Amino acid sequence: MDSAPGIISSVVHAFETHGVPVPSPDALRRFVGPPLAASFVANGFAEDDVPEAIRTYRAHFVPQGMWTNSVFDGIPEVLGALRASGRRLAVATSKPEIFARQLTERFGLDPFLDGVYGATLEDAVTGAGPDAPRRSSKADVIEYALGELGVDPAVAGTTAVMVGDREHDVEGAAAHGLETIGVAWGYADPGELEAAGAAAMAPTPAALTTLLLTP
Missing domain, CATH: 1.10.150.240 (Putative phosphatase; domain 2)
Structure with a gap:
């Protein structure tokens, strides 16, 4: 998006x-x-x-x-193809989850998704107590998403992959043993994703579909 x-x-x-x-x-x-x-x-x-x-x-x-906001051209087709193949799909975003859920619903993406997971609102902003659950980094959000989806952390790297457009996506995924496919239509600086360790780059949504569906 x-x-x-x-x-x-x-x-x-x-x-x-x-x-x-x-x-x-x-x-x-x-x-x-x-x-x-x-x-x-x-x-x-x-x-x-x-x-x-x-x-x-x-x-x-x-x-x-x-x-x-708007949905990037070609993304509904990617999600539809992955869903039809039996893949489970989820969002793991640094946006507060409460906003991310509103966006996926508003822009018609919910039917493709098994879950939408995001950051918690900052304690200092919401006034939440010091013991309240908190997710602020991408690694935190990915850990939470994997848990909610029932993915065993010990095998997450062989059963899940991250798709992202910034270096923090790659780094957050790597913290849990996941590879990342970087996408070229986001807002990363040239070479940012490759330098962060992206396993592959998708120049277009169609190329992303191919990468994800190729055994």
Whole structure:
């Protein structure tokens, strides 16, 4: 799903609201994918100010930015082919799960999916207690998704594969022994996925289907 327009507009809103210089277009593009907190710190926010920046971001993203998303051309066909082949499909995203579930439903992807798993809202933002379950990194989300899907961690690397468009997808999957197929239509810098250790690259959705269905 192409979530860049909504993410970037909401990030810009947060920078402008808090009087922090807006990053360059290239830097803004890198907000797409990784957890927000680290991206805000890397682009000029003090760590103590990040919870408020995220609140401001979400105040814009939830009513406006989230719904400017679109599904990349060819993705419904990929999901349909994989589903028809008997594969189990799930989303593991750094977005808060509550938002990810709304998006997959809104854009008609739920019939293809066995589950939608995402990050928890940050404790500092929600006020959740210190003992509340928390998922912030991609590795956390993948661990949670595998557990919910009933995948044995000991054999996950032989029964599951990650598809991702940023280096944190590759790194999070590797933490659990999973290989990643990188896709070229996302927002990674040139060579980013290969350098992170992607097992293969899919230049198009059709190529992704071939990679996933080839024994």
